[in-house]
Amino acid sequence: MRNPLIHRGFFREMVxxxxxxxxxxxxxxxxxxxxxFSVLITRDPLDGVMSNLDPRLMALPxxxxxxxxxxxxxxxxxxxxxxxxxxxxxxxxxxxxxxxYASATAAIFLWxxxxxxxxxxxxxxxxxxFGMPFxxxxxxxxxxxxxxxxxxIVAAFSIGSALCGRRFAAFFQSVTVLFLPRILLTAFWMxxxxxxxxxxxxxLLPFFLNPAFNIAATPIHSLIYNIDFANVPAMLYxxxxxxxxxxxxxxxFRRRKSELAENPYASKVLQTAARVMVGMWSLISVxxxxxxxxxxxxxxxxxxxAYMLAPMxxxxxxxxxxFYCLYELISSKKWKPVVKAMPFYxxxxxxxxxxxxxxxxxxDLRKPSEVSADEIKSYRFNSESSLLLPxxxxxxxxxxxxxxxxxxxxxxRGKALIATQSKKYQSRHSYDSLFYSDCxxxxxxxxxRKVVYLPDSSPSPINGxxxxxxxxxxMNDPAFADKLLSYPKGMIWYSCNGLTAAEAKxxxxxxxxxxxxxxxxxxxxxxxxxxxxxxxxSDANVIGLRITLYGCVGTNNYYIxxxxxxxxxxxxxxxxxxxxxxxxxxxxxxxxxFVRWMEHPDDSMSLRTIYIGTLIRRRKRIPPNxxx
Amino acid sequence: MIQISDLIKRFDEKTVLNRLNCTIxxxxxxxxxxxxGSGKSTLLRLISGIYRPESGTITIDGQPVFDNPAVKNRIVxxxxxxxxxxxxxxxxxxxxxxxxxxxxxxxxxxxLLKDFGLDPEANLNTFSKGMRRQAATxxxxxxxxxxxxxxxxxxxxxxVMRNLVKSLLYREVLERNATAVIxxxxxxxxxxxxxxxxxLHAGGIIFESDVDHLKTSLFKVQVxxxxxxxxxxxxxxDVLNCIKRGSVASLIVRGDRDETEAKILxxxxxxxxxxxxxxxxxxxxEMGQRGYEFSEVLKQEVQ
Numbered sequence: 001m002r003n004p005l006i007h008r009g010f011f012r013e014m015v016x017x018x019x020x021x022x023x024x025x026x027x028x029x030x031x032x033x034x035x036x037f038s039v040l041i042t043r044d045p046l047d048g049v050m051s052n053l054d055p056r057l058m059a060l061p062x063x064x065x066x067x068x069x070x071x072x073x074x075x076x077x078x079x080x081x082x083x084x085x086x087x088x089x090x091x092x093x094x095x096x097x098x099x100x101y102a103s104a105t106a107a108i109f110l111w112x113x114x115x116x117x118x119x120x121x122x123x124x125x126x127x128x129x130f131g132m133p134f135x136x137x138x139x140x141x142x143x144x145x146x147x148x149x150x151x152x153i154v155a156a157f158s159i160g161s162a163l164c165g166r167r168f169a170a171f172f173q174s175v176t177v178l179f180l181p182r183i184l185l186t187a188f189w190m191x192x193x194x195x196x197x198x199x200x201x202x203x204l205l206p207f208f209l210n211p212a213f214n215i216a217a218t219p220i221h222s223l224i225y226n227i228d229f230a231n232v233p234a235m236l237y238x239x240x241x242x243x244x245x246x247x248x249x250x251x252x253f254r255r256r257k258s259e260l261a262e263n264p265y266a267s268k269v270l271q272t273a274a275r276v277m278v279g280m281w282s283l284i285s286v287x288x289x290x291x292x293x294x295x296x297x298x299x300x301x302x303x304x305x306a307y308m309l310a311p312m313x314x315x316x317x318x319x320x321x322x323f324y325c326l327y328e329l330i331s332s333k334k335w336k337p338v339v340k341a342m343p344f345y346x347x348x349x350x351x352x353x354x355x356x357x358x359x360x361x362x363x364d365l366r367k368p369s370e371v372s373a374d375e376i377k378s379y380r381f382n383s384e385s386s387l388l389l390p391x392x393x394x395x396x397x398x399x400x401x402x403x404x405x406x407x408x409x410x411x412x413r414g415k416a417l418i419a420t421q422s423k424k425y426q427s428r429h430s431y432d433s434l435f436y437s438d439c440x441x442x443x444x445x446x447x448x449r450k451v452v453y454l455p456d457s458s459p460s461p462i463n464g465x466x467x468x469x470x471x472x473x474x475m476n477d478p479a480f481a482d483k484l485l486s487y488p489k490g491m492i493w494y495s496c497n498g499l500t501a502a503e504a505k506x507x508x509x510x511x512x513x514x515x516x517x518x519x520x521x522x523x524x525x526x527x528x529x530x531x532x533x534x535x536x537x538s539d540a541n542v543i544g545l546r547i548t549l550y551g552c553v554g555t556n557n558y559y560i561x562x563x564x565x566x567x568x569x570x571x572x573x574x575x576x577x578x579x580x581x582x583x584x585x586x587x588x589x590x591x592x593x594f595v596r597w598m599e600h601p602d603d604s605m606s607l608r609t610i611y612i613g614t615l616i617r618r619r620k621r622i623p624p625n626x627x628x
Numbered sequence: 629m630i631q632i633s634d635l636i637k638r639f640d641e642k643t644v645l646n647r648l649n650c651t652i653x654x655x656x657x658x659x660x661x662x663x664x665g666s667g668k669s670t671l672l673r674l675i676s677g678i679y680r681p682e683s684g685t686i687t688i689d690g691q692p693v694f695d696n697p698a699v700k701n702r703i704v705x706x707x708x709x710x711x712x713x714x715x716x717x718x719x720x721x722x723x724x725x726x727x728x729x730x731x732x733x734x735x736x737x738x739x740l741l742k743d744f745g746l747d748p749e750a751n752l753n754t755f756s757k758g759m760r761r762q763a764a765t766x767x768x769x770x771x772x773x774x775x776x777x778x779x780x781x782x783x784x785x786x787x788v789m790r791n792l793v794k795s796l797l798y799r800e801v802l803e804r805n806a807t808a809v810i811x812x813x814x815x816x817x818x819x820x821x822x823x824x825x826x827x828l829h830a831g832g833i834i835f836e837s838d839v840d841h842l843k844t845s846l847f848k849v850q851v852x853x854x855x856x857x858x859x860x861x862x863x864x865x866d867v868l869n870c871i872k873r874g875s876v877a878s879l880i881v882r883g884d885r886d887e888t889e890a891k892i893l894x895x896x897x898x899x900x901x902x903x904x905x906x907x908x909x910x911x912x913x914e915m916g917q918r919g920y921e922f923s924e925v926l927k928q929e930v931q
Binding site: 007089 | 639673676677678679680695696697698700701703705707709710711713723724726727728729730
């Protein structure tokens with residue numbers, strides 16, 4: 001019985017044809033892996049703990065690999081589609097179109113899977129062998145996300161290949177298939193959220209490049225701040241979207257005519273649509289790139305006089321037009337289509353102007369001026385917000401997620417608090433203000449429309465008292481407080497004041513024993529609230545004794561820093577012993593230097609920072625934060 | 629049997645095949661002849677399932693060909709422009725063919741290699757045009773397909789190899805009841821190869837017939853009488869053409885040879901001789917009968 005989808009013989013043949021590319025890709029990815037790991041291993045083991053746990057560390061090389069290798073693999077597998085002789089040869093083989101498509105796609109996936117899988121496995125092995133922190137579950141999710149991304153990218157390039165008979169045109173078509181839906185969807189969400197969408201494709205480029213992000217199911221702000229590789233609905237969405245694209249690719253491939261080879265597009269309608277897309281986006285890109293104040297362009301009333309007629313904008317149009325003609329020339333390799341395409345450039349300009357101006361005009365019309373506490377529908381914190389630092393917890397889903405997940409402002413106190421602040425806010429549509437503001441208030445603006453109030457760029461009005469108020473509001477919630485003040489769960493790695501990993505682990509064990517004996521109130525006093533301590537790289541140099549716990553609970557990473565003092569006697573004792581053993585010689589030398597300096601003051605003499613725990617070992621009371 | 633009905637194929641605005649009807653029986657060598665651009669290659673690509681027709685049907689034993697692997701497994705196509713994987717040899721190509729053609733025979737492949745004397749390990753890029761066609765022929769015949777389609781079959785082959793290919797084709801037809809469909813713009817090339825011939829012109833088959841029947845049913849008669857005579861003397865005989873030079877007339881006659889001979893001998897000629905016609909001559913007269921100018925239909929041939 002023949003397999004209607006995958007022809008085993010042809011699949012083997014395709015695997016054989018892609019062998020060189022697949023092996024080279026695998027070795028390149030392995031090389032990248034070794035370089036990254038060798039950089040990590042040469043650092044202080046604890047310096048890079050959080051970055052080791054950061055899934056982006058693993059995702060980035062894989063994503064770059066996918067973006068380079070997927071087109072190479074797809075164009076390699078389907079190179080015969082661009083040559084009449086080759087196209088005839090393959091279409092004459094006793095295989096159905098579906099079998100050819102499915103077998104070739106399966107072969108591409110096999111090689112991508114080999115490369116990505118070997119990368120992931122070797123990475124996990126290296127981290128395990130060298131005892132470095134590694135969140136296995138999260139990295140599995142990253143790996144799955146990358147496989148889903150591979151489906152999407154391969155499918156997009158397959159569609160491009162099926163629709164075009166020249167590789168250049170196929171490349172542009174594939175890029176359009178891959179990015180246009182997410183750009184339009186994101187623009188839609190931006191519109192719903194009340195933000196400017198003009199610069200969406202440019203300011204959010206890193207997010208667009210990651211096909212694993214859940215674009216359709218998640219509003220834009222979650223897209224930006226919620227880099228959650230373990231989001232199952234998002235993964236399901238990616239799977240369904242990728243499968244839909246693969247199916248579309250199969251349909252396009254089945255309907256493709258063999259004689260399309262060496263012709264740029266399957267139909268004149270498609271050719272016109274493609275050239276209009278190229279013209280429109282090249283124009284928008286050039287305008288955005290040339291005008292740094294792009295958001296202001298869209299908001300300004302006098303745009304036409306101020307910007308559209310400016311020499312720079314005219315240059316952008318000319319540049320875009322040249323690009324448009326060049327695209328047509330290279331894709332068709334004939335002059336005649338270039339001449340035919342020229343009138344369509346007007347359509348590109350009209351569409352670009354529509355994209356730039358119309359949504360903002362609509363937004364301006366619907367912009368209310370003030371907001372009261374009752375009107376607030378929701379609010380959100382930006383991940384960069386310093387409002388939430390007192391919690392001293394970080395997970396991969398950022399502070400706001402943690403807060404919003406574990407604590408709900410069910411009463412109006414929190415809303416009122418925000419509303420008070422929001423009176424000082426301006427409703428801004430400038431995309432850049434998004435990245436400098438702490439908190440946003442969202443008000444219902446009607447169908448498919450939220451009105452978002454972003455604070456002024458300066459965060460000063462809401463720092464200080466407001467931060468403390470939010471913290472207190474959260475801590476008044478017993479369930480939230482209990483969660484926050486219990487000992488962290490999951491796999492934990494410890495770091496304290498420059499100790500080795502093994503030493504820190506021992507201190508951590510004793511710290512836990514001490515911590516379990518404390519009351520919630522005492523535990524709260526141990527939580528480090530100093531913002532500067534968030535910087536783990538200076539962990540060894542912070543004032544006082546500290547222990548930082550890096551942990552993974554499921555797919556979530558976090559870290560939390562505690563003070564070590566008389567409330568944790570065993571851990572403190574142990575830590576000081578280690579410090580003494582390590583620094584005793586330095587301490588004695590330092591003290592001698594200090595005494596000499598006291599006796600014979602010399603301004604040119606430099607004094608080192610030293611820990612002096614050894615010298616007070618036999619004293620009954622341990623002075624906290626001892627340092628000179 | 630290959631059955632083609634009302635086949636239309638267009639490339640952009642140009643209609644290459646227009647309502648073409650044709651039946652290719654099993655177990656024969658079927659020749660398609662036509663001038664350049666008449667649609668021979670397109671027809672073969674349609675039969676082999678490469679192109680999808682705009683309308684009309686192509687069936688093999690009642691099954692549609694396009695996108696039908698079961699039927700396509702019974703067809704092998706050798707195009708005019710040959711394709712081999714880049715930087716590869718015959719062994720590698722054998723693997724490719726063997727992986728997709730269910731009836732590919734390794735033994736047959738080895739035997740054909742010996743017959744043609746090609747090195748299976750040599751890079752195909754180093755092969756001459758004729759050697760590449762030999763290689764393609766070896767691969768095609770090793771597939772043991774029921775329908776073997778050759779486009780410009782003998783292009784680039786030397787006379788020895790032409791004869792070898794012809795004899796191999798006959799063997800396929802005789803031993804396995806395979807059907808070979810071969811095209812050429814040269815009628816002479818197909819004359820001694822095909823059992824059936826079809827003439828393709830202006831998007832359709834304008835003439836199709838059994839070669840033996842053509843040659844036997846149409847013949848040339850040279851006759852002379854002692855008295856003066858004209859065309860009316862030959863009433864009752866199907867004379868397609870009559871040219872009289874002096875007392876000797878050259879007739880192109882269609883019909884039964886013995887019957888015609890008897891009729892003319894009864895008239896008491898002083899000279900009587902029956903001569904065979906070349907296939908080209910047969911076509912000239914048949915085309916003339918159908919209102920076509922043969923030199924227009926097969927420009928290449930006349931030149």
